[in-house]
Amino acid sequence: MLREFLNNTSSRNELKKSVYRFIHQRGHVSKVELLENYQIPQTTMTRMIDDLEENGLIRKFGFGESAGGRPPVLYEITPDAGYLLGVEISRTHVKVILTDLQFQLIDQQGFIITQEHTPDVTVSDILSIIRAFQKKHEKADDALIGIGVGAVGPLNREKGVILNPELFPAEGWENVPVVSMLEEAFAVPVILNNGANTAGLAEYHFRAVFDESILYCISGYGIRCGFINNGVFLNNKEGDVSSYGHIIIDVDGRACTCGKKGCLAAYTSINALFAMINETAQTEAAGSGSDLETAEELLRRLDRGDAVVRDIVLTSAYHFGIGVANMVNILHPEAVILHGLLIYHYEAYFDEIVRVIKEHAAIANQRHIEIKKGSLGEEAAAVGAAIEVFYNFFE
Ligand SMILES: [Zn+2]
Structure with a gap:
């Protein structure tokens, strides 16, 4: 039922979809609030609400605050009238999540990408x-x-x-039509975007401040960032968010x-950290022992x-703080959200980045910029991908 409703692009259905979207975005809404937002006759609105409710797309949630008379009935979308799937494909792992229509996680599972994970095996x-x-x-498939x-x-x-992700651990990752591979299995829309963008969208959605812009930065094996302004991605044509990692912070500096x-x-990717640590160990008489090769070992040595x-x-x-400060100066986000192994594991790393951004971002002198860790952790990119495919029905 929901699928037909979302796919119906007739002008008669447009208003109903808009009302459904409004209820979805606000969470819980009374008829009075809907009438305030839509300049349509009360009878038309009542008919539309009844229709959405009869078809199981929205339901009564409870009662709102009384303004003197009877407290108003609040409506919400029916979260299990359908479900969404989100998939994150990174260089190191794949994560698959199942969410309801309010993007609440129902289940999640993932696997590590090994040398055996060709595109066919992965899909x-x-x-x-x-x-x-x-x-x-x-x-069921049809929900x-x-x-x-x-x-x-x-x-x-x-x-x-x-297209051709850098440093991918398995063979065959060139021109992989991942969308059509999934569409072959399921007759539903499949949307591909950068994980940094979808992760940013997830944070944006759950912050529920719908007129802000956020910069989402991942520091991991690569540096990837996403920028979302009023719910809209800043996309470059090549779909390459790694380019944020190649902004130049030291002319004639380290080879990239x-x-x-x-x-x-x-200076900031995990592999760059391994290289810098191993170089230092070699030049010092009392080095730290064998070469550092894994992120786990890096964290162990930090903890030690x-x-x-x-x-x-x-x-x-x-x-990293200098790089992000440069991005902030260009993009003027209201919030910067940082994500990555060291961000969550090592407080001093996060604190130093915050300090440097505040010191070096010119716009930080003019207004407050919120700088925080991702609140959705490792699920952000997959959840955001599910959010994007849902939002896309309303564009
Ligand atoms: Zn570079």
Whole structure:
């Protein structure tokens, strides 16, 4: 039922969809509030509400505050009138989530990307997880509303293709038509976007401040950022959000994987940290032992209080702060949301980035910029992909 309603683009249905979207965005809404927002006769609004309710798309939630007389009935969308799927494909892992229509997580499962994870193997594993979700939660194919994919770029978003991600651990990741591969299995819209964008959208949605702009920054194996203004992505044509990592913070500085020098990523990516730590260990007489190769070991050495590792990580936080301050100066976000292993694991790393952004972003002198850690953690990109595919029905 919901699927037909969302896919119906007739002008008669447009207003009803708009009312449904309004209720969805506000959470709980009374008829009076709807009438204030839509200049239509009360009888028309009543008929529309009754119709949405009879079809199970909205339901009575309870009563609002009384303005003297009877307290008004509040309506909400029926969260289980359908369901959404979100998929995150990063260089290191895949995450699949199942949400209701209010984007509340019902289930999630993921796997690590290994050398065996060619596109075919990966998509087949994703489909197995989806089928297992459907069985476990008794969700039929026809109640599925859409699948959102937040992936590592560069992408061709329009064609739904992952182009040629840098440093991908498995073979075959060139021109992967991930959207059509999923559409073959399910007759629903599938939307591909950058994981940094979808993660930013998820944070934006749950902040519920609908006229702000946010900059979402991921520091991991690559540096990826997403910018959302009033719910709209700032997209570049190549779908490559890694380019944020190649802004130059030191002319003639360290060599970067892109072949140029002094890029932000050359000082802040996890691989750059490994390289800088291993270089230092080699030059010091009493080095820290064997080469550092895994993020787990990096965190262990930090927790152990390894001074060499700590100094390099904090210097990297300084550089990251400089890079983000540059982005803030150009984009003027109201909020900066930081995400990444070290952000959540090492408080001093996060604190140093905040300090440097505040010190070096010119606009921070003029107004307050909120700088915080992601509130949705590892689920952000997949949840945001599900949100995007839902929002897309209303555009
Ligand atoms: Zn570079």
